[in-house]
Amino acid sequence: MTDTPTTMAAMLLQGHGDIEQLIYRTDVPTPSPNTGEVLVKVSATAKNNTDRKVREGLYPTQDNSTVTSFQMTESPTLSFPRIQGADVVGRVVAVGKGVSTERIGQRGLLDFNIYADQRDDINLTPDYFGHGRDGGFAEYIAVPADQFYDMSDCPYSDAELAALGMCSYQTAYHMLTSARVKAGEHILISGASGGVGTALIQLCRLLGATPYAISSPGKSEGLKALGAASVIDRTQVSDWRSAVAKATGGVIIDAVMDLAGGSMINPLLDVMTEHMSQRKDYPRLSIAGASAGNVTDILWTKIYLYQIQLFGVSHGTRAEARQLMHWIRQGDLKPVLHGTFPLSELHAAERYFASGRAQDYLGKLVIVPDSEWQQHGAPYAIQGVSA
Amino acid sequence: MTDTPTTMAAMLLQGHGDIEQLIYRTDVPTPSPNTGEVLVKVSATAKNNTDRKVREGLYPTQDNSTVTSFQMTESPTLSFPRIQGADVVGRVVAVGKGVSTERIGQRGLLDFNIYADQRDDINLTPDYFGHGRDGGFAEYIAVPADQFYDMSDCPYSDAELAALGMCSYQTAYHMLTSARVKAGEHILISGASGGVGTALIQLCRLLGATPYAISSPGKSEGLKALGAASVIDRTQVSDWRSAVAKATGGVIIDAVMDLAGGSMINPLLDVMTEHMSQRKDYPRLSIAGASAGNVTDILWTKIYLYQIQLFGVSHGTRAEARQLMHWIRQGDLKPVLHGTFPLSELHAAERYFASGRAQDYLGKLVIVPDSEWQQHGAPYAIQGVSA
Numbered sequence: 001m002t003d004t005p006t007t008m009a010a011m012l013l014q015g016h017g018d019i020e021q022l023i024y025r026t027d028v029p030t031p032s033p034n035t036g037e038v039l040v041k042v043s044a045t046a047k048n049n050t051d052r053k054v055r056e057g058l059y060p061t062q063d064n065s066t067v068t069s070f071q072m073t074e075s076p077t078l079s080f081p082r083i084q085g086a087d088v089v090g091r092v093v094a095v096g097k098g099v100s101t102e103r104i105g106q107r108g109l110l111d112f113n114i115y116a117d118q119r120d121d122i123n124l125t126p127d128y129f130g131h132g133r134d135g136g137f138a139e140y141i142a143v144p145a146d147q148f149y150d151m152s153d154c155p156y157s158d159a160e161l162a163a164l165g166m167c168s169y170q171t172a173y174h175m176l177t178s179a180r181v182k183a184g185e186h187i188l189i190s191g192a193s194g195g196v197g198t199a200l201i202q203l204c205r206l207l208g209a210t211p212y213a214i215s216s217p218g219k220s221e222g223l224k225a226l227g228a229a230s231v232i233d234r235t236q237v238s239d240w241r242s243a244v245a246k247a248t249g250g251v252i253i254d255a256v257m258d259l260a261g262g263s264m265i266n267p268l269l270d271v272m273t274e275h276m277s278q279r280k281d282y283p284r285l286s287i288a289g290a291s292a293g294n295v296t297d298i299l300w301t302k303i304y305l306y307q308i309q310l311f312g313v314s315h316g317t318r319a320e321a322r323q324l325m326h327w328i329r330q331g332d333l334k335p336v337l338h339g340t341f342p343l344s345e346l347h348a349a350e351r352y353f354a355s356g357r358a359q360d361y362l363g364k365l366v367i368v369p370d371s372e373w374q375q376h377g378a379p380y381a382i383q384g385v386s387a
Numbered sequence: 388m389t390d391t392p393t394t395m396a397a398m399l400l401q402g403h404g405d406i407e408q409l410i411y412r413t414d415v416p417t418p419s420p421n422t423g424e425v426l427v428k429v430s431a432t433a434k435n436n437t438d439r440k441v442r443e444g445l446y447p448t449q450d451n452s453t454v455t456s457f458q459m460t461e462s463p464t465l466s467f468p469r470i471q472g473a474d475v476v477g478r479v480v481a482v483g484k485g486v487s488t489e490r491i492g493q494r495g496l497l498d499f500n501i502y503a504d505q506r507d508d509i510n511l512t513p514d515y516f517g518h519g520r521d522g523g524f525a526e527y528i529a530v531p532a533d534q535f536y537d538m539s540d541c542p543y544s545d546a547e548l549a550a551l552g553m554c555s556y557q558t559a560y561h562m563l564t565s566a567r568v569k570a571g572e573h574i575l576i577s578g579a580s581g582g583v584g585t586a587l588i589q590l591c592r593l594l595g596a597t598p599y600a601i602s603s604p605g606k607s608e609g610l611k612a613l614g615a616a617s618v619i620d621r622t623q624v625s626d627w628r629s630a631v632a633k634a635t636g637g638v639i640i641d642a643v644m645d646l647a648g649g650s651m652i653n654p655l656l657d658v659m660t661e662h663m664s665q666r667k668d669y670p671r672l673s674i675a676g677a678s679a680g681n682v683t684d685i686l687w688t689k690i691y692l693y694q695i696q697l698f699g700v701s702h703g704t705r706a707e708a709r710q711l712m713h714w715i716r717q718g719d720l721k722p723v724l725h726g727t728f729p730l731s732e733l734h735a736a737e738r739y740f741a742s743g744r745a746q747d748y749l750g751k752l753v754i755v756p757d758s759e760w761q762q763h764g765a766p767y768a769i770q771g772v773s774a
Contacts, residue, residue: 290687303699312690
């Protein structure tokens with residue numbers, strides 16, 4: 001701890017609202033690692049859509065009303081000011097009580113969950129660094145030692161590693177495991193060009209399943225390079241059954257991984273109610289987002305006569321994080337990194353993400369502390385934007 | 388076959404419509420058992436709600452439009468005239484090729500499914516005797532020998548056995564297995580006084596789970612006698628969360644078994660989003676009916692932030708039928724028999740079922756061929772109605 005400064009640069013979220021609520025400060029107290037924790041000097045933190053949703057307060061609850069944030073426990077865990085940023089890469093610079101000093105110097109990737117308990121196979125109250133506790137849009141972060149996974153031998157750079165963070169990959173993996181996706185199955189993925197979508201494509205291939213992607217225009221080649229067997233441009237579809245049949249060669253869609261919700265749900269369910277007698281398992285849909293709309297009229301006869309199973313997914317389990325970290329270390333998952341921004345320019349990154357230009361790219365934006373920019377950020381700067 | 392008459396009495400459904408479409412005939416050709424089948428002389432057949440729904444053509448598909456029936460394969464399996472009646476008890480009077488003549492004389496209960504294949508653990512295209520093939524509202528029925536389970540040593544009468552039929556019990560059991568209901572869990576059951584509901588209550592107890600019932604008024608004592616830990620009169624509820632908390636003593640509702648749909652879904656989901664941090668598994672809802680309405684606005688943020696899992700259920704599997712038959716043989720499941728009607732008076736039974744009086748009773752109506760009435764029907768006749 002001796003050479004760790006007492007204050008640091010960080011982007012503080014002051015309250016719900018637009019990006020003006022994000023204030024860059026250089027006098028934020030550096031955190032200290034508690035028992036069982038490590039202090040990490042941050043080199044790269046991926047930007048996730050969840051940061052924007054939390055900032056804007058878009059998590060609605062009952063009665064379609066909008067509330068400030070989701071809350072699973074007796075009291076809300078989000079308080080202000082809060083440092084956002086879930087997918088953190090960096091190096092251990094100090095350890096708390098009960099953690100070996102051998103960890104110091106180790107490069108790692110954070111499992112972003114604030115787990116409610118020690119259970120390995122279930123995670124019932126998803127909360128995370130950047131929401132219930134401070135995240136990685138800062139120079140330092142204190143996190144549980146067992147959730148900061150050693151990436152010393154990993155083939156990827158820090159910015160690339162951040163792009164492989166758990167916020168997308170663990171959610172994607174848990175969507176697949178919830179729906180019992182297995183080798184040989186054919187999986188339709190909506191919202192395929194986002195962070196979770198590109199993770200889903202790669203994870204389907206790792207599991208031996210064949211992914212078909214639904215995406216906005218212009219991303220076909222990129223998604224195919226990641227493993228999509230074919231890509232459907234959603235803006236060109238009038239009849240989903242025939243569009244999917246055409247794109248897949250008429251295979252049975254065993255399960256749908258959906259991030260769209262809204263008006264996409266019923267067409268996606270209809271795709272799965274075909275060829276019932278030739279199916280091997282019940283039609284399954286996992287959903288982890290609702291970019292096309294938060295409400296859908298569900299017809300129960302469709303659900304129960306066709307024995308459709310629906311799985312709501314947020315984050316995943318400790319065991320799933322461990323498996324993903326193993327795959328990342330082995331180079332089995334490819335980072336999809338679009339570019340980097342310095343931490344002090346997070347506003348520009350948010351505007352870039354929200355702009356029309358975001359439609360044109362695939363992959364993650366990664367935020368790098370200004371003090372680390374030359375080493376970890378500059379090589380991936382976006383020409384004319386962040387460089 | 389020598390003493391089997393060439394014609395028989397049967398109730399023929401002539402087409403979709405009201406009960407006038409059900410015509411009693413005594414000159415219907417007696418079926419012959421095909422290879423692997425047995426010919427059964429029917430002594431008792433339970434009435435199920437599905438018969439009414441198929442008659443009225445209430446299975447809607449896409450776009451909320453109403454169609455004549457559900458159809459899972461390339462061509463509809465329901466054709467007219469059709470003999471309805473799914474839960475059949477009787478005695479083997481002849482066998483088809485490949486079936487031992489030792490079966491002759493054996494009393495049995497039918498597993499009502501027309502399975503699409505030999506798979507033991509999945510049943511993807513539910514169809515059944517009384518829908519895709521002729522059922523038990525007749526004096527004779529030909530069925531697969533391996534689906535007519537030996538009930539020689541079962542402690543129940545024929546009418547009681549019919550009331551334990553698979554149409555309700557297998558559906559109920561599959562609702563529980565789909566939702567992974569296990570010992571120690573607390574289960575909320577809507578529509579608890581119907582055939583599937585009373586089966587759910589008993590099956591929860593067999594699995595070691597605690598059932599709480601939601602029902603219409605006046606059925607509390609009957610449902611408690613079957614095993615319900617407490618009963619909520621749905622007509623008296625304004626706030627479901629507090630009503631359930633009061634009725635259960637504030638336990639965590641691990642899963643909901645729903646037969647109501649419509650406006651009941653969101654309150655039932657809300658009951659399961661409480662106490663997330665104390666849960667042991669994801670909140671689960673199985674649905675196998677929609678008596679309160681076929682359409683519900685689903686809020687996807689509720690589904691995915693709370694990680695709710697929904698299971699559409701129709702019928703169950705061969706393995707589940709086998710397990711249920713074992714429990715029935717052992718006397719582990721209690722028949723809930725309200726009363727009997729002669730086959731020729733099926734119209735009266737339908738009117739009785741649909742009338743206000745149906746609100747006052749618990750359990751099954753069982754139909755007995757007129758030629759078997761004195762032995763199998765008369766002991767359970769309803770005073771002033773069917774006797």
